[in-house]
Structures are given as structure tokens and as C-alpha cells.
Amino acid sequence: MNQSDTSERCFRIGLPNRADALSTSIAASYVGIMAFMAVASEGSFAKAGERLGVGRSAVSRNVQKLETQLSTRLFLRTTRSTQLTREGQRFFENCHQGVSHLVEAMNDMLELREGPPRGLVRISSTVGFGRKVVGPLLEQFVKAYPDIAVDLLLDDRPMDFASEQIDVAFRSGRIEDSSIIAKQLIPMQMALCAAPSYVAAHGLPQTLDELCQHDCINFRLSSGRVFEWEFKVDGHVRKYLPTARLTLNDADLVLHAVLQGSGIAQMAGYQIRDHIAANELVVALARHVPDDGGHYICYLSRRHLPTRIRVFIDFMTEQIRALDLNCLSGFNAEATGPSAAGMAA
Structure with missing residues (x-):
């Protein structure tokens, strides 16, 4: 290889190396470009x-560094x-569009944080709570905030906020994930219920030990695991996995089977409240209903929440609390003995 070939090869290699050197100092370049603009x-x-809030000497120093970096004189002073x-005029014209885009991007982010609510809110919820509580409220929400689009995902498995791009999640039970903010909407009540027709034919269990004598209906979770019934005994939670004649993987089907008199099941208060009020269901063992769970609205952080997410959280919190989903207030919660059968008749 002759000397000219070597020089040409070094020149070709040197161009990208020079570009790489420029890219590695992008932070310094940005300060200089802002001063130049x-x-x-x-x-x-x-x-x-004055415009940048720094001294004249700092501006001059940053422009000089940029001129040195570019090996180009930008101003005639x-x-x-x-x-x-x-050269400076050409550089200004080339930079102007990029700087304008940066300013627009920053203004857009500030508007999302402080401006009118707009954009997409992606929500996840368990299937039952989503159908019965969240879904019916969404129509009101989108009417109140027409510039917000809502994407609701119903799934009983816990969904990952980051990988599935979830903004807000509705979760039930006991929240043990310390990485999220969990705001309790209402207490979670899981009540053991039966239809009056079942009570007339079989009565109701008076103690936990009598559960094995009844036709139980189980709910299978999306994980494949069968949901364990929970009861509060002497201040502690006691779990019970019944031997069931019927196991279903949909909460609405479990409710339907109980209403038809097929057996007893433990179900969430929001699901059974109206049926209890209408005397279509009777509560058993109400004194053992656990009280340490809740229905929660969850999100990743309180800081820097976009307006659309803040108004969604506030709207849902207010509306769900106003629904009064407590299933054991003022109905037939204590009808656990022979009087329940009489009432059913």
C-alpha cells in the first residue's frame, strides 16, 4: 500500500471518529448551542x-467552546x-428547527402536567370489579372529559405497570407491592351467600365446621388456583378450601349458580349488594366476614402525574365511594339460622 492509499484510508476512518467525538460531548454542545441561539x-x-439567566462572560465562554469544537467562527464581533x-447563519438555520422541536416537546409535556386533561389513560381491573363497578362509570367519565381516551383491560392476573404500559389499576384484597401507590376506595367484603330456595331446602351453616355439609360453589382464578374462602375468627384470618360440586372460572357464573339455588359461595360485596337488598340472597356467617381487605386504585407515583391521570383517579375515587357498595349494612346479614328459612318462605 503506497503513501497516498494510506492517507486516503486514514481520512476515511477519521471522519466517523470525528463524528463520534462530537457525539460524546453532546452535553457540552447543547449548552453552547443554546448560548449561540x-x-x-x-x-x-x-x-x-439576560434571556438565559447567566452572565455575559458565561455566554461568551460557551460560544467560544462551541466555535472551537466546530473549528468554525460563528460571529463577527x-x-x-x-x-x-x-457559516454562523447556516448553522443557525440548521439548528433553529431542532431547537423549535425541543421547545414544543417541553411545552407539550408541561401542558400534559398542567393543562387541560387530554390523551390516553390505560387501565386494568379484575374482571368482576371492572364489569360491575369500573365499566359503568366510564361512560360518565368520557362525557365529562371528551379529550381523554380510555383503554380498559379486564384481567384477574396482576398486570405489570411498566411492561404493559398501565397508567391506573384497580386491585382487590391486600396490597403487598410496596413499589406502587395504593389508595383504598372502599373496604372489601367477602360474604358467604345462598339463595332463599337453597336456604329453604338445606338451611345455612351456623359454624365453619358445618361448611362441609353444604353444596359449595368454587371460583377458579385465572392462575388456575381455586379461590380460598376467608373468615375472621378471634381476630385472625382463617382460610377454607371447600370441596365443591361446581367450580367455575367466571365470577358472574358463580353468582348466577347461587341465585339459581345450586349451592353457597363466598362472593364480593359489590357483586351481591343489590341481590341482598332485594332479598334474592341471604348471608351466612356474617360475624366472620373478614375486614382487612379493600378495593384499591393503584398507580406508580404521586409525582409528575399528567392531568388526565389525576382527574381519572379523582373521578373514580369520588364516584365509587358514592356507590355505597357495603353489602352488610341494614339488610338480612344476620339471617343465619332457622329464621332465614322462614324468611325465604
């Missing part, structure tokens, strides 16, 4: 410093004026 726009180093060179 301010001077070019104001026509003065002093006025540029005299005691009376500051003018762009031809």
Missing part, C-alpha cells in the same frame, strides 16, 4: 445572558455590533 436571536451577548458569519 440566544446570541443570534438577541444580537447581543449581554441580552442573551466588534465593539459596536455582533453579526453572524456566513
